Amino acid sequence: MPILMLIIIGAAAGFLATRVMKVDTGVLMTVAIGIAGALIGGLLLRALSVLAGSLGGFVGAVLGALLLIWIWKKLKENS
Structure with a gap:
């Protein structure tokens, strides 16, 4: 079930994120x-604060x- 929620x-x-970054x-x-x-943001937010719940995970994922799109661009x- 956690993998399905991650997807x-x-x-x-x-x-x-792709719409915001065009x-x-x-x-x-x-x-x-x-x-x-989600992996990057989740790790960052959990390391920096004690946010709980799905909303915190979603904010971290976005x-x-x-951040990933910005680096990619x-x-x-x-190149």
Whole structure:
């Protein structure tokens, strides 16, 4: 069940992050960005504060996905 929740939250976070950052990606890339963002953001938020609940995890997932997209765009510009 936790993996299913990670995919669902990751898909939502990836969708929101790609729209905010104006990145045109496919469904699989959007979900992958969201899941990676969920992992990054979740770790960062849990390390910095004691946020509990699904809302904190979702906020962390969106922030992580935004950070990942920003890094990806910077790397893409330099290549």
